[in-house]
Amino acid sequence: MGNVYSVTQVNNYIKNMFTQDFLLQGLSIQGEVSNCKYHSSGHIYFTLKDSGGTLACIMFAGYRKGLDFVLTEGQQVIVTGGVDVYERDGRYQLYAREIRLAGLGRLYERYEALKAELQDMGMFAAEYKRPIPKYVKTVGVVTAPTGAAVRDIIQISMRRNPFVQIILYPAQVQGEGAAESIVQGIRALERLKVDVMIVGRGGGSIEDLWAFNERMVAEAVFDCSVPIISAVGHETDTTIIDFVSDLRAPTPSAAAELAVYDVRMFLSQIETYQGALSSGIIQKIERYRVATEQYKRLLQMKHPMHQIRVQRQQLMSLEERLQSAMKHQIEYKRSELMLKISQLKGLSPLDKLEQGLAYVSCPDGTSIHSVRQVEEGNALNIQLKDGSVQAVVTGKEHMDVKEKFSR
Numbered sequence: 001m002g003n004v005y006s007v008t009q010v011n012n013y014i015k016n017m018f019t020q021d022f023l024l025q026g027l028s029i030q031g032e033v034s035n036c037k038y039h040s041s042g043h044i045y046f047t048l049k050d051s052g053g054t055l056a057c058i059m060f061a062g063y064r065k066g067l068d069f070v071l072t073e074g075q076q077v078i079v080t081g082g083v084d085v086y087e088r089d090g091r092y093q094l095y096a097r098e099i100r101l102a103g104l105g106r107l108y109e110r111y112e113a114l115k116a117e118l119q120d121m122g123m124f125a126a127e128y129k130r131p132i133p134k135y136v137k138t139v140g141v142v143t144a145p146t147g148a149a150v151r152d153i154i155q156i157s158m159r160r161n162p163f164v165q166i167i168l169y170p171a172q173v174q175g176e177g178a179a180e181s182i183v184q185g186i187r188a189l190e191r192l193k194v195d196v197m198i199v200g201r202g203g204g205s206i207e208d209l210w211a212f213n214e215r216m217v218a219e220a221v222f223d224c225s226v227p228i229i230s231a232v233g234h235e236t237d238t239t240i241i242d243f244v245s246d247l248r249a250p251t252p253s254a255a256a257e258l259a260v261y262d263v264r265m266f267l268s269q270i271e272t273y274q275g276a277l278s279s280g281i282i283q284k285i286e287r288y289r290v291a292t293e294q295y296k297r298l299l300q301m302k303h304p305m306h307q308i309r310v311q312r313q314q315l316m317s318l319e320e321r322l323q324s325a326m327k328h329q330i331e332y333k334r335s336e337l338m339l340k341i342s343q344l345k346g347l348s349p350l351d352k353l354e355q356g357l358a359y360v361s362c363p364d365g366t367s368i369h370s371v372r373q374v375e376e377g378n379a380l381n382i383q384l385k386d387g388s389v390q391a392v393v394t395g396k397e398h399m400d401v402k403e404k405f406s407r
Contacts, residue, residue, distance in 0.1 A: 007090065008087070010090075011085060011090050014085050015085040018083060018084050024082060025082040027081065027083060027094070028079070029080075030050075030078045030079075030102050031077070032048070032050065032077075033046050033047075033071055033073055033075045033077055034046065034047040034073060036072060038071075043058060043060050044059040044064065044096075046059075048094065056092075058094075059081075059095075059097075059099065063096065066098055069101065071099065077100065077102055078099070078100050078101075078102045079094060079099050080096070081094050081097045082095050082097075083095075101206075108206075110213075114213065114215060114240060115240060115243065118218055123222050123244050124243045124244065129247070130227045130246045132229065132246065132247055133195050134261055135261050136260065137164060137195055138165045139195065139197070139198065139256075139259050140167050140169065140189030140196070140197040140198070141153055141167070141168045141169065141197070141198045142186055142189065142197065142199045143168070143173060143199070144170065144171065144174075147202055148202050148252075149200060149202040149231070149252040152251075152256065153231075154166055157259070157260045160256070160260045160261065160263060160264075161261060161263040162263070164260050167192060169184075171184070173201040179211045179216050179217050182199065182211060183216050183217055186199060186217075186220045186224055186228070187224075190224050196227050196228075197226050197227070197228045198228075198229050198252070198256070199221065199228055199230055199232075199245070200231030200252050203233040209233055209239055212230075212241050214240075217240070218241055221244045222244050227246045227247070228241075228245045229246065229259055230242045230245035231250075231254065234251060358382050359382070359383035361383070362381070363380075371397070374393045374396060376393050376396070377392060377393060378392070378393045379393075380393060
């Protein structure tokens with residue numbers, strides 16, 4: 001019986017054979033991409049196939065930095081790498097180091113060269129980008145007259161604003177003469193002075209979209225006085241006019257949404273502004289009403305009749321105070337008068353006469369109040385309470401009356 005080997009040993013032997021074959025370590029293989037999967041680790045797993053067979057392939061995450069497009073099903077690609085054995089499964093596969101699209105290398109070179117040239121010329125600069133008008137009345141569309149792109153643009157535009165006018169230039173967007181047709185469409189709509197222009201088409205291969213990578217189309221977009229929204233292909237498709245246009249939309253549908261303002265939102269804003277305006281007017285009217293009431297009260301206070309009433313009230317108050325003061329003064333003076341009357345009454349000669357005293361005077365009326373004023377033999381007139389007596393002085397005696405009565 002011959003030697004018996006393990007599976008691992010056999011797989012190792014085959015792996016060494018692959019490793020030692022320099023031809024297998026630097027192959028470039030062309031085929032169609034199938035079963036493509038982007039792993040969370042960053043690796044790409046896919047299968048290359050042609051009419052006669054398939055080949056398992058893997059590109060590790062470290063090599064993906066050189067891949068400038070998204071690998072998808074059905075692409076014709078040229079994969080450069082080495083064939084080796086995966087020992088655990090016992091199967092061989094191609095370890096890709098570089099992947100490029102088959103048959104499109106020249107187009108990509110032209111694309112990158114024109115892109116770099118136009119960028120150096122400043123045609124991609126932000127300062128040349130014109131703003132898209134917010135409220136447009138006319139939208140020019142340069143695209144094929146049939147297909148999903150024009151239907152989506154019309155449908156979305158009409159839904160957002162049924163009053164907007166859409167002017168379609170039925171351009172050829174693929175094949176020979178497509179670039180010239182697109183340029184003619186841009187210039188024709190510019191002469192019509194539309195508010196904004198959408199230039200684009202639906203998705204396709206790089207060959208299908210190539211008209212939008214032509215220099216003449218890029219220059220027409222850059223020179224156009226009307227703001228242009230580019231809408232070429234799907235979101236992953238990028239053409240030269242996407243960099244030159246004033247705004248890039250990922251799809252034609254998105255371009256319609258960017259170009260046409262939603263009238264429902266506009267009406268909603270109007271309602272909001274109307275509510276705010278009404279509220280503001282009501283608040284202002286209320287403030288003016290309050291101010292008017294204040295001015296009314298102030299005017300009433302300043303009114304001549306009001307001033308007359310106030311002055312009349314003050315006058316009445318002053319009159320009452322004056323009457324009260326006069327009454328008080330009269331009472332006070334009456335009291336003083338009574339006191340004076342009482343005092344005068346005590347000094348009245350008549351009262352003295354009533355008290356038994358007499359009033360003595362000379363015949364000529366001179367009042368006698370001292371014994372020194374008379375001599376013996378002088379005639380005197382003595383006034384009593386009920387009449388007068390004429391007398392003659394027969395004698396006189398000096399004495400101190402105060403001292404006498406003080407005893």
